Amino acid sequence: MSDPGIQMALLALTLPLGAAVLSTLLACTRFARFAHLPAILGFAASAATAGILLGSLVGMESNEHVISLKSDPVTWFAAGNLNVNFTITVDPLSAIMLATVTFVATWIAVFSAGYMHRDPGYGRYFAIMGLFVFAMCLLVLANNFLVLLAGWEGVGLCSYLLVGYYYAKPSSAAAARKAFLVTRIGDVGMIFGIFLLWHIGGYHTDIDKLFEHIAKHPPAQSMLTTACLLLFCGAVGKSAQLPLYVWLPDAMEGPTPVSALIHAATMVTAGVYLLARCAPIFVTSETTQIIVCLTGGFTALVAAFTAVAQTDLKRVLAYSTVSQLGFMFMSLGTGGEAVAPSLAVTAAIFHLFTHAFFKALLFLGSGSVMHAMGNVIDMRRFGGLRKLMPVTHLTFLAGSAALAGVPLLSGFWSKDQIIDNLFETTQHANAPAVYWFAFGIALVTAGLTAFYTFRAYFLTFWGPERLPPEAGDHAHESPWVMLVPLIVLAIGAVAIGLVVEPLTHGFSEFLARTPGLTQANEHTKHAAIEHPHFNWAIAGVSSVIALSGIGIAALLYRKGGPEVVPASLRGVHELSRNKLYVDEIYGAAIVQPSELLAAASRQFDALLDGVARLVSFLPRLLGAVLRALQTGQVQFYALGMTFGLAAFLIVLLVRSTR
Amino acid sequence: MISLEHYLAVGAALFGIGLVGFLTRRNLITTFLCAEMMLQGVVLNFLAFGYFHGHIGGQVFALVIVTVAACEAGLALALFLTMYRRGHSLDTGEWQSLREEGIPATTDTEPLPRPKPEPDYPQLTPAGARPSPTAEESARV
Numbered sequence A: 001m002s003d004p005g006i007q008m009a010l011l012a013l014t015l016p017l018g019a020a021v022l023s024t025l026l027a028c029t030r031f032a033r034f035a036h037l038p039a040i041l042g043f044a045a046s047a048a049t050a051g052i053l054l055g056s057l058v059g060m061e062s063n064e065h066v067i068s069l070k071s072d073p074v075t076w077f078a079a080g081n082l083n084v085n086f087t088i089t090v091d092p093l094s095a096i097m098l099a100t101v102t103f104v105a106t107w108i109a110v111f112s113a114g115y116m117h118r119d120p121g122y123g124r125y126f127a128i129m130g131l132f133v134f135a136m137c138l139l140v141l142a143n144n145f146l147v148l149l150a151g152w153e154g155v156g157l158c159s160y161l162l163v164g165y166y167y168a169k170p171s172s173a174a175a176a177r178k179a180f181l182v183t184r185i186g187d188v189g190m191i192f193g194i195f196l197l198w199h200i201g202g203y204h205t206d207i208d209k210l211f212e213h214i215a216k217h218p219p220a221q222s223m224l225t226t227a228c229l230l231l232f233c234g235a236v237g238k239s240a241q242l243p244l245y246v247w248l249p250d251a252m253e254g255p256t257p258v259s260a261l262i263h264a265a266t267m268v269t270a271g272v273y274l275l276a277r278c279a280p281i282f283v284t285s286e287t288t289q290i291i292v293c294l295t296g297g298f299t300a301l302v303a304a305f306t307a308v309a310q311t312d313l314k315r316v317l318a319y320s321t322v323s324q325l326g327f328m329f330m331s332l333g334t335g336g337e338a339v340a341p342s343l344a345v346t347a348a349i350f351h352l353f354t355h356a357f358f359k360a361l362l363f364l365g366s367g368s369v370m371h372a373m374g375n376v377i378d379m380r381r382f383g384g385l386r387k388l389m390p391v392t393h394l395t396f397l398a399g400s401a402a403l404a405g406v407p408l409l410s411g412f413w414s415k416d417q418i419i420d421n422l423f424e425t426t427q428h429a430n431a432p433a434v435y436w437f438a439f440g441i442a443l444v445t446a447g448l449t450a451f452y453t454f455r456a457y458f459l460t461f462w463g464p465e466r467l468p469p470e471a472g473d474h475a476h477e478s479p480w481v482m483l484v485p486l487i488v489l490a491i492g493a494v495a496i497g498l499v500v501e502p503l504t505h506g507f508s509e510f511l512a513r514t515p516g517l518t519q520a521n522e523h524t525k526h527a528a529i530e531h532p533h534f535n536w537a538i539a540g541v542s543s544v545i546a547l548s549g550i551g552i553a554a555l556l557y558r559k560g561g562p563e564v565v566p567a568s569l570r571g572v573h574e575l576s577r578n579k580l581y582v583d584e585i586y587g588a589a590i591v592q593p594s595e596l597l598a599a600a601s602r603q604f605d606a607l608l609d610g611v612a613r614l615v616s617f618l619p620r621l622l623g624a625v626l627r628a629l630q631t632g633q634v635q636f637y638a639l640g641m642t643f644g645l646a647a648f649l650i651v652l653l654v655r656s657t658r
Numbered sequence B: 001m002i003s004l005e006h007y008l009a010v011g012a013a014l015f016g017i018g019l020v021g022f023l024t025r026r027n028l029i030t031t032f033l034c035a036e037m038m039l040q041g042v043v044l045n046f047l048a049f050g051y052f053h054g055h056i057g058g059q060v061f062a063l064v065i066v067t068v069a070a071c072e073a074g075l076a077l078a079l080f081l082t083m084y085r086r087g088h089s090l091d092t093g094e095w096q097s098l099r100e101e102g103i104p105a106t107t108d109t110e111p112l113p114r115p116k117p118e119p120d121y122p123q124l125t126p127a128g129a130r131p132s133p134t135a136e137e138s139a140r141v
Helices: A004-027 A036-058 A092-115 A122-141 A145-163 A170-200 A207-216 A221-238 A247-253 A256-265 A267-277 A286-307 A313-332 A341-372 A390-404 A410-428 A432-461 A480-500 A506-511 A515-523 A536-557 A567-577 A579-627 A634-657 B004-024 B028-053 B057-087 B135-140
Strands: A074-079 A082-086
Touching (some): A004 A092, A036 A092, A036 A122, A036 A506, A092 A122, A092 A341, A092 A480, A092 A506, A122 A145, A122 A256, A145 A170, A145 A207, A145 A221, A145 A247, A145 A256, A145 A267, A170 A221, A207 A515, A221 A267, A247 A256, A247 A313, A256 A313, A256 A341, A267 A313, A267 A341, A267 A515, A286 A432, A286 A567, A313 A341, A313 A410, A313 A432, A341 A390, A341 A480, A341 A515, A390 A410, A390 A432, A390 A536, A410 A480, A567 A579, B004 B028
8 A cells, every 4th residue: 555646546436435325425414515525625635536546657767668656555354265356556547537527527516516406316417426436446446356346336326326317307317216216237247247257267356357367367268258258248338328328318317427437537438448458359359359349339320310310408418328338348349350459448548538528518508408407307308508508508519519520529520539449440350341330420420410419409599599488587597606617627628639639649658558458468479550549541531420410410400490301201200209119119018018927926926925814824724713702700610720730630540540 | 637638628618708709799899899808719639738747838838928918908999999989890791892892892781770860968058157358458458
């Protein structure tokens, strides 16, 4: 524990937990309205610590190529072969994640202080948020699969609590349940994956030791592929990929800042982080990489298509999140013989990093709109808000442009790296057809992204001003406590991509010093593309696609007002509006059979109950017969005793004389 | 020569008479006396066995039983007294309230005669006159 870096990481980890405890205590007193103070201060201190830590890592002169600090192992529990240590690791990957999570969480907490003002559950809200940030930090710092799992389940729990924050609302409670159950399906796979890795990895649970063991004693390829796919199951659930993405759009039932923090910026990226952390074993299995890439691709396309016709502003953003996560998985799937794994992971983490800024910004912007519109979020019911809410409008525009991939904004650089990786893979990989397909999907999705983002933007902010009656006569720009986070995140969304990567490749070079990625690179020694570069042709194509998407959206929706759908496209529009009927299909294929099974079980249970009642009926019958003997007459009882005694004596006599 | 069997026969007779009395008599006090009689039959057995075995235990037991019987008598008679105050009767048939719910009360074909109501004892007429304060007394107060 002597290392100052580790101490700082532990400080950044425990500060949010302390904030959660303090907020809980405040929530129980009459000072519940100050519950945001511990959260904001705790997150800010944690973010500052994480920032200093990140800075010290960047400036660290190391003889070796890798940067890695590890805490001394402390046994958490041990039984037989299983020895679980509480260890944390600080390397570029975890430091970047830690800094992103705490920084975004700080500003979202500030925004929440305004957004949740006078909410009856104010204290509860900030307490859960503190717990969430703690769990997320634990997840990213963990150097042990079970510690990681603890953080993983912790964020799942907090997500459940926050989606169901308005627990009296049936739709909210149902959404919380759905989120928890659907991610649970993936988590089961992940737990099995950890078991399998533990088995083939020399009974280590520490991530670094496990991967070293696997590298030295490679197990059967099929075992490794199975383990990777099982881990990927967990990532699919948590990061809302096909076929388990259905929970994320419903999770928008929670308060909007929660959507920004958990369901856009941080928690849903845990799956991406997991795959990045496990890159050393994922790159060894080409099958897995192709599956990861295709899953990401299909998810990106399906989600982008669904987002095109949604009427709920937050749902558009939710589907966009699913789609962008699909992009990250596509990039993760490219690591291998063609593109060095470190580059594949870099592109994914870079996109994760920029996405955290602009998606949090967009969600907070929609929260600001919702705040002004009296909790109405249906884009058909308002429009033309750019005069009414100038700051929200401009920041939302910045976020939309970044998401759409307008050149020079942060989303452009990160998305471009992903598309570039996909393109390079088609040139050098063993299965080019698959990657050509993914490349095509990525381009189409990029165009759709630009289109639906700006459709939402124009419908909300352009055209004649329309306000829903719920907004009353007090529709106004949000207070400064909500606008400052918007502005800060907007600056990030616009500039952060340009600052950290394209000029210097600083981000990718720093990230490549993560030990896991170096290890992954060693596995694929002769990757065709080993160094970050910038492909002007790809950048040009993707810029044209993004701008034309925006242009089409501008043509169609600049005037705001109700959507006009051409008759030829009405079928497609309906399909998109109804989310490809995925919920209905799942309902018919899974939920209804389960309900039938439950009904059958209920009948069977009733049958069992009948048997049990029959059994319990016999003593009652006997009781009813014998009850008549209790007459209350003392002499009757005495007579009974006498007869009993007589019977006893007779038996005794007969036995003794025989 | 009085043998052990003689003693036992007397004890059994005492017990048997007590038992029959306990089962048939309806006055609570008589019932109680019968129970005491059964007890004495048992005590006699103890004494006889103790005597013929040359063992002191029988007599010790007898003393204990007599002591317990005395305590029991005190308790039982106190209970009978309160019961009589409540119901003005010592008929065991009158006290059936601890029977199972829904079971009809047993009625006697020959009920005991109801006790006569207490005779109306004459009361003394108040005598003398109410003292009235004199003028000096009130002045003294």
